[in-house]
Amino acid sequence: MTTTNIKSLTGGSGTLQLVKRLLNMRYTPDEIISETGLTRYKLGELIKAGAPIIREGRRVWIHGTSFAEWFIETRKTVSDKKKIRTDPCAPDEVYCLVCKERVKYTETRRENRLSSGICQWGHKVSKIVSRKDVE
Numbered sequence: 001m002t003t004t005n006i007k008s009l010t011g012g013s014g015t016l017q018l019v020k021r022l023l024n025m026r027y028t029p030d031e032i033i034s035e036t037g038l039t040r041y042k043l044g045e046l047i048k049a050g051a052p053i054i055r056e057g058r059r060v061w062i063h064g065t066s067f068a069e070w071f072i073e074t075r076k077t078v079s080d081k082k083k084i085r086t087d088p089c090a091p092d093e094v095y096c097l098v099c100k101e102r103v104k105y106t107e108t109r110r111e112n113r114l115s116s117g118i119c120q121w122g123h124k125v126s127k128i129v130s131r132k133d134v135e
């Protein structure tokens, strides 16, 4: 399962708040759905993705706080990954569209916050410098 899928499955912060309210008790999947606002489909996908459940014969139970813990942890891991991806480049780095990765570059021109230069492999690059690097 990709990161994007989990992100969409774990929903917005509204769902998170509701999940945090789950109690230290067993819920049926239907109860989880009505308590958290997750759809049946999303809950099913979360279980496939590893959400903890308790199987008892044909019945499936979900332990409220265990589910909440897993949910919060999974959601956090996803946000952390997202943070790493969107981390701004270091002052001497730029995302080169030709190299398709972050590379060192030499600045040749600066106009306010727009920095232009040459990537370490000789491609023309430019980036918006973050406000704190300008000062």
Ligand SMILES: [Zn+2]
Pocket: 096, 097, 098, 099, 100, 103, 119, 120, 121, 122, 123
């Ligand atoms: Zn390049």
